[in-house]
Amino acid sequence: MLKSARAYILAQEKLVRFLHEHEKRPSKVRNIVLSLACALPQPFTAEQLQRACEAERISVGTVYNSLNTFVDAQIFRATERQRGKAATEYELITGSSNRLQIVCKKCGRVTDITDKAITTLVQDRKYSNFNMQHFSLFIYGECRICRKKKIKTKA
Ligand SMILES: [Zn+2]
Incomplete structure (x- = not known):
């Protein structure tokens, strides 16, 4: 199939x-x-x-x-x-997959990452009157390629 x-x-x-x-x-x-x-x-x-x-x-x-x-x-x-x-x-x-991603604010590149510590931390949280199924977390910043570009233009 x-x-x-x-x-x-x-x-x-x-x-x-x-x-x-x-x-x-x-x-x-x-x-x-x-x-x-x-x-x-x-x-x-x-x-x-x-x-x-x-x-x-x-x-x-x-x-x-x-x-x-x-x-x-x-x-x-x-x-x-x-x-x-x-x-x-x-x-x-x-399925019920959790999602952890880093997002470059400059070029928009999105990359999946694994971080056991964060996943465990969030999954173990309990919220009243709420049944958590999965979560998404986006971490924003600047990717390696954009950082390299910036260093080059400075030099
Ligand atoms: Zn970038």
Whole structure:
């Protein structure tokens, strides 16, 4: 089975559960948007999904509404990233994975990192009336490439 097909099945299960919990109706068009979103290279922007949906004659409004529903249903996570201009990117949430990333404020480069100490610290936290499932942490700064560039221009 294709990776995107498996992702779509899992995503659809999440969506069905979410719609049921929130007493919302399932929609055929929304399912098409979901399958197209799962098939896109991750992460993607709303514009990229919109382009993929154009062939299916799905309206821009439907694309955005569907995306909001997918984020609410925790199928995709939305991240604001500065890449020249602020653009929201969407990425499939696979399983219940935690996410630790370093983000360069200059070039927008995003890198996954592992930090056992932070992961353990956050996972062990208890918040009243709240059941933690997973977390995201972004650490902002300047990447090695941008720092090198700065040193060069100074010299
Ligand atoms: Zn950089």
